[in-house]
Amino acid sequence: MKAAVPVKNKAERRPTCPHCKKRFRTTSTKAIFCSRPCKDKATADKRRIKYVEKAADSAFMKQLAFEASRAGTYEIFTGLQNAPESLAELYRLYAFKLKACQYGESRTYELSHICPAQGEDNIGLYHPQNLVVAPMAMNRAHGNAHYGAGLSIDRNKLQSRYLIEKGTKQSAIIAGIIRFIGADVVAQAVKIAGIKPRERVITLAWLRDHLDPAIEQHRLWLEGMDDMQTPALKALKLVVQGKEESGFKIETRKWSQFEVLYQELSRHAQHRPDLIPVMNAVQSFISDRLDATGCYDWLSVHTMDEVIQYLPDNFVTPVQLQGLFDVLHGASAEAFLQAVGTVPARSPVVILATLPMPTRSSPSLSFLADARSFADELDTDYVPDIPPTLLPGHTLAYEQCDPLPW
Structure with missing residues (x-):
């Protein structure tokens, strides 16, 4: 008979759940x-x-802090609570405004309020439905004019608990914005839009640690x-790490005023039905102008957004x-x-010389080479009666222009 093996009971613990x-x-x-x-x-x-x-560490949130400090209240972000998609x-x-400004190379565009932020009776909200990326000169000339549209709050109904005193630190304003909008909403917006922390300070510190002032090229970069x-600092960091060629360049392009305003018209037309006729009129205008200049088949080959990129300033x-x-x-x-x-x-020559036109190959016809006797044709195979394709008279204008870059 085997001896009984004693059962060892595990020690029981009573920890506290950290959640x-x-x-x-x-x-x-x-x-x-x-x-x-x-x-x-x-x-x-x-x-x-x-x-x-x-x-909290992004340049975007610092921009929001500037706007909140300028308005003197967190209530300019009304409508962003429980709406991570809007944020x-x-x-x-x-980000579109930064792209239109070529990431700092120019200051041609800025965010313009539909309902002004400094109105007498109302304060315009800092909300995508109340903002337009517009030319800076137009926005400054527009001033505090208001045509009745946009989103706003009554200045007389502002709550004192959301007011921002002058001299409040930026970090405190950012914390207040997060509390007002909601941490959960901010977190979801970061996940949706890919908001990233500010990298400028970190990148600058790294470059100063790795660049040698004794080397002439490094000294020029440091200065x-x-x-x-x-973006240029990040590209320079890759150069120092040996991951890119030394002749780095940030690829940007110039955005015309018409292209920027058209993009904003397309965005606002999604929630403003009164802009749908305007959108249709603008598209018809572009199509008619292209027809008048001999570019009638542009929109049959490319989208409207692609075509607008290459329209001249005088369009x-x-x-x-x-x-x-x-x-x-x-x-x-x-x-x-x-x-x-x-x-x-307008003269179509000016437009055609400015716009990059699509190429079109035209077959060369030689009547002497194809001339045959009636008897020779009877001995050949049957050829169906197909009418010849006649090229339009303005085809020469297409052939004299450079092709589109895509």
Whole structure:
């Protein structure tokens, strides 16, 4: 008969769950949370904190802090609570403005309020539906004019608990913005739009540690780093690491005023039905202008956005540009529709010389080489009666122009 083996009971612990703060019983030496749901919620909270920290250290959030300090209240972000998609759209609008300004190479465009931020009775919201990326000169001339559109709050109904005192530190304003909008909303927007922390300070510190002033090229880089934008600094870091050629260049392109305003018209038309006729009129205007200059098949080959990139600056008049700006800010569309209702008579040579035209191959016909007797034709195979393809008379204009870059 075998001797009974004594059963060793594991020691029981009673730790406290770090998430729900309740004590629980367990015999495991590794258990930290009382249950799987608590563990999942703690992991989600950790990720949320990480996303919020990314947003707090981003240039985008510092721009929001500047606007809040300028308005003197956090309530300019009304409408962004419980709406991470709207906050993500606001970030994309901010990024589009940077792209139109060639990432700091120019200051041609800025965010313009539809309902002014410094109105007498109302304060315009810092919301994507109340903002337009517009030429800076037009925005400054527009001032505090208001045509009745946009989003705003009554100045007399501002709550004192959301007011921002003058001299408040930027970090405190950013923390207040996150509390007002909601940390969960900010975290979701970071995940949706890919908001990244500010990299300029980190990149500058790395470059100063790795560049040698004794080397002439390094010394030149060190002298010019303070005036370089973040994309250029990141490219320079790759050069120092040997991952790119030394002749690096940030690829940017110039955005015309008409292209920027057209992009904003397309965005606002999605939530403003009154802009749909304007959108249709602008597209018809572009199509008619292309037809008048012999470019009738551009839109059959390329999209409207692709075509607009290569339109010359004189494609629209300053009056039409100003009319489009006013319509985006809520002005009546009648005057603008009349301005684009007729295609102005312009020389097609000027437009064709400016626009890169698509190439078209034209077959060369030789009647002498193809001339045959009637008897020879009877001995050949049957050829169906197909009418010849006649080329339009303005084909020569296409052949004399450079092809499109795509």
